[in-house]
Amino acid sequence: MDRVIERIVSMEQTIAYNRLPTNAVQAARRHLVDAIGCALKGYREPVAEIARALASEVTGARPVSVLGMGRGTTAEMAAFANGVMIRCLDLNDTYSSSGGVGHPSDYIPAVLAAGEEAGAPGTVIIEGIVLAYEVFCRLTDATHYGVTGWDHVCNGVIASAVASAHVLGLAPEEIANAVSLAAISNFALHETRVGVVSMWKGAQSANACRNGVFATQLARRGMTGPEAAFEGRVGIIKVAAPQFDLDLLTTDMDRLAILECHVKRYPAGFFSQSAIDAAREIHRRIGHPARLRSVQLGTFPFGVQVMAGDREKWAPKTRESADHSLPYLVAKALQTGDVSFDAFAPEALADPDVARILSVLSVVEDPDSAASWPNEARNVLEVTLDDGTVERVVVENYLGHSRNPMPDDMISEKFLDGARPLLGDSAADTFLQRLWHVDELSNIDELMATSLVRQPQR
Template identity: 25%
Template sequence: MNVAVSVESPTRALAEFAANLTYEDLPADLVAQAKQCILDSLGCSIFGSNKPWTLAVARVVSRLDQKKSASAFGMNLRADPTGAALINGTSAQGFELDDCHDQSMSHYGAGVVPTVLAMAEAFGPFSGKDIILATVVGYELGTRIGNTVSPHAFNRGFHPCGLTSTFAAAATAGKLLRLNVDQFVSALGLAGSQAAGLMASQYGAMAKRFHSGKACQNGILAAMSAQEGLTGVRNVLEAPYGGFCSTYAETYDLGYATKGLGTDFEMRHNGFKRYSSLASSQTSVDALRALRELHGIKGEDVEKVFIETTAMVHRHCGWPYVPAETITAQMNLPYTAAVTLLEGNAFIDQYTDEKLRDPTIMDLANRVEVVIAPDLDALGPHEMRAVRVTVTMKSGESFTHAQTYRSGHWKNPLSDDVLKAKFRDLAGRVLAPEAVKEVEAIVSTLETQGEPAPALGTALQKLRA
């Protein structure tokens, strides 16, 4: 049964919240988290900038010869904000390193950060506080709208990044543009009309990377069009026929949109990734790494792996591994489990082209079984990626480890130092050393910056020699 809420219109309630929120309303921990989200997303985007999927999108944008007012990160290309955000959103989701909000199953950094920085650079001046505020608004609306349809939209085959990140990007752009409440309602309605993305892309297509870039681009178009008077579906969330929730999910809960709105910030439930795979496999990576460390396990001595988990994880990544593209391995639990046991990690170097068809990895992946455990499946939405992993050795010994929250989940957070180290590692592979330091310094002091976007845009294009 779909759940009604006490407010007359959840869509309008979110619009009122977004339009009226001020920087002074933000708790200190949200300011700090916004800066973490921005820095982490920039690192992911910089690293993903030279990947084939990002370069393909960049070539398209370059051919369109748009007004050069915003920077594409990690490359010497400028475009209008829709083009720059399309490129940067694609690269931010480009190697499965980007942040994750578990309950809504989406990655809002790739939809919000490229949007806010492209808009700030193209249409400034905007202060660091403006950027932080718009970032919080984007995450808050994206996560809340995502929760209303999760996991049901995913179960029907829709990719949440293409769906709910479109709302997040529209909210981010709308806040920078200082939309009023009615304009915000239309921006959300226009975003809902553009929300799209198919999960079949996870089995072997670059299209999955492209969904977050399109969410950025579509969100900008929604906000700017609303500012110019184009009206959107005014009850886009709650419309019983043709609305966002009623169309994308057989079951949905509109209460998630407004419960605690303005006091209990859903952005606090956003987390970060330690590994370079989909979030649904990362509890298993943690469990397998723990078993390796505790028992001195070596992958070549493993006979089989038995992973008990939830229905969502089983559907998302528990399918048999058949090599196709990079995304196929990153979205597949048997491959990720096998490479973790063999190499001790599931980061960038575990998903190189030469490893996708490595016979040793494939042989062990074929001996990984993923099943649904009713007790794990009965847990709450924040525990939807829980696992219990049993490794059986060729000697006959068996070892088991349970993991409820992945490293980086809000209930198992990564420290600020770890996140900064991740940024330096990723950004340092593309940018000049002085540029890496400059970007980190600007973001770390963002609330004190008068107009940071131009300097960030310049630093994000200072490439390694």
């Protein structure tokens, strides 16, 4: 067997609820609550409405649920629609490594779809989440996908396949075929996240999630994939991952990847989270920034490359471009003292006050920030006022970073902020409690049913 596929199958066989450390189980609960909260917050977004409309046109023999709509579509279309809702606001979690980055909760919908189809207990849902994170994050380490040509969702499609196969109880040889089918057929480009960023930024990982579930459905029915998908003569390593490091594709139960993932505080790219904190602090000190002479943000190379490296990042015209623009996000936080969902309205993007701040703002690589990456997401913001006064703020790890974890009650509030307007207070509270205690459930049918939106459409 291909050594990469063999290693991934071995990872799947390692994960069992009764072997998971207590902190990993709690981390899975935390990231589940956070992801579903993000989905409900993104429920009304146009890209989410497109995805749900498409899912509603498909009926499965074993129907599963789209969040907010109830049961009725196929597992792969539920994974797609739920994945779009989780991802579209750029509010869900992140994994960062020296080689790449990505958003592992993008692949929780594969676990939920498989779990609902199989009638799996909540303990298996926890296993599936931990496994999806483990495979995605360790592949990110090994492939270096996420900030160069190939997009991180190339790893996500494999994580979705393995996690859904685990939840469905596939045999090792079937899981190997699911991995091969997912890996060999689903490559995506990082171009989605640069230039003028489109709606597809909020859907590319959901598409990977869908394709991973589909690969598992094929393998479950006997479809075979190439035996050497990674290590073959024209396999993935030869063609698309020459830097692949097999030694990094391993599971350490004392250092599971889910414990190294970060929850977001703001609806914006991960690289900007501590920069927004710094800008908010300077706004607190100086008030409205009418007297700015210059603004300089010092950050790590990935931050400059991904969120300040295109001219469109300096005058964003779409929501998706703006939430991936370090210059815009810093300028908006300096102007208003926050970055909320209103920051991406058309009138906010065209605000002349923001344009004036952008005209005196620069983003540069900071040596200390570069040296501390990926252990820290360090940003240094320095502003000079017209009278020569200099204000400087350094933020190493924002509240939500794995080294500065967001408290559980704040994750709950983040969830309720999205859930209550859609579900009502009582149903939102019930849904939240079921999510926090998901591993106590015999199946997730009632959990998913609790997500029904009172007014499904606008």
